[in-house]
Amino acid sequence: MTCKNKLKYLFLLAVLIAAGFALADSLGFFNPKPYTAVNHGSHNHYVPDNRDPGVGINRFPMEKPGPGEMITPTGQIVRTTEWKQQQQNMASESSENLNSAGDNIRTIDLIGTDQMKFVVQETGERLTAGSSIKTFNGKSYLMLNQIQAKPGEQLRIRLTTLSQIQPEMMSHNWVLLDQGVDAQAFVNAANRENDYIPPGGEKDIIINTGLAADGETVEITFSVPEEPGQYEYVCSFMAHFAAGMRGQLIVQS
Numbered sequence: 001m002t003c004k005n006k007l008k009y010l011f012l013l014a015v016l017i018a019a020g021f022a023l024a025d026s027l028g029f030f031n032p033k034p035y036t037a038v039n040h041g042s043h044n045h046y047v048p049d050n051r052d053p054g055v056g057i058n059r060f061p062m063e064k065p066g067p068g069e070m071i072t073p074t075g076q077i078v079r080t081t082e083w084k085q086q087q088q089n090m091a092s093e094s095s096e097n098l099n100s101a102g103d104n105i106r107t108i109d110l111i112g113t114d115q116m117k118f119v120v121q122e123t124g125e126r127l128t129a130g131s132s133i134k135t136f137n138g139k140s141y142l143m144l145n146q147i148q149a150k151p152g153e154q155l156r157i158r159l160t161t162l163s164q165i166q167p168e169m170m171s172h173n174w175v176l177l178d179q180g181v182d183a184q185a186f187v188n189a190a191n192r193e194n195d196y197i198p199p200g201g202e203k204d205i206i207i208n209t210g211l212a213a214d215g216e217t218v219e220i221t222f223s224v225p226e227e228p229g230q231y232e233y234v235c236s237f238m239a240h241f242a243a244g245m246r247g248q249l250i251v252q253s
């Protein structure tokens, strides 16, 4: 055998081995068996490891799944590829339609920073953001300037504080003031003794969160006012309004 022929045979052998492995893999030889046989009198039921505990043993097949097939948690034999595709579709659908609270309420995730600003991770629909702000952990956010909303729309504000400073010196809240309220006068009257909501201030407030210190999240869900116009929201913690911790809710149909 010449040297050239030898190489040819070696190459052919390598191709055959690779093809053999690929075939074995597609038939599932390398997968650990994802099901076990459960003896049930005269016969076995084949039960997957991720069995739905609410489904009775009788519902599980008495034959093993074939190549490229699998048993679902509820006992159907299905094509593995189709099942995986279906699971992926379901996962992406739920992440598109639902927020983390599991409902469809429009949710705005705000972060309160040590620079005394309301920031967001990204501008979503109907949000107006401004300059970029870097927090102490090196992450960049966008300053939130305006929220646009429809009259009567359900809105959830979720505010999380990211801070390196102790709670008495750095906490935030989100206070939505009624139209025509003097925001400066409101925050001037807010202080630690009154938990940053001045006495009698309730009549000026449409809705507000409690205070959040580092790592804490406060949230509120409310109906946007029916009256179109501009509503100011502020953080009423000491000096934060003056530092720019404020913005507008723009209500328009």
Ligand SMILES: [Cu+2]
Pocket (backbone or CB within 6 Å): 112, 116, 171, 172, 173, 235, 236, 237, 240, 245
């Ligand atoms: Cu604040």
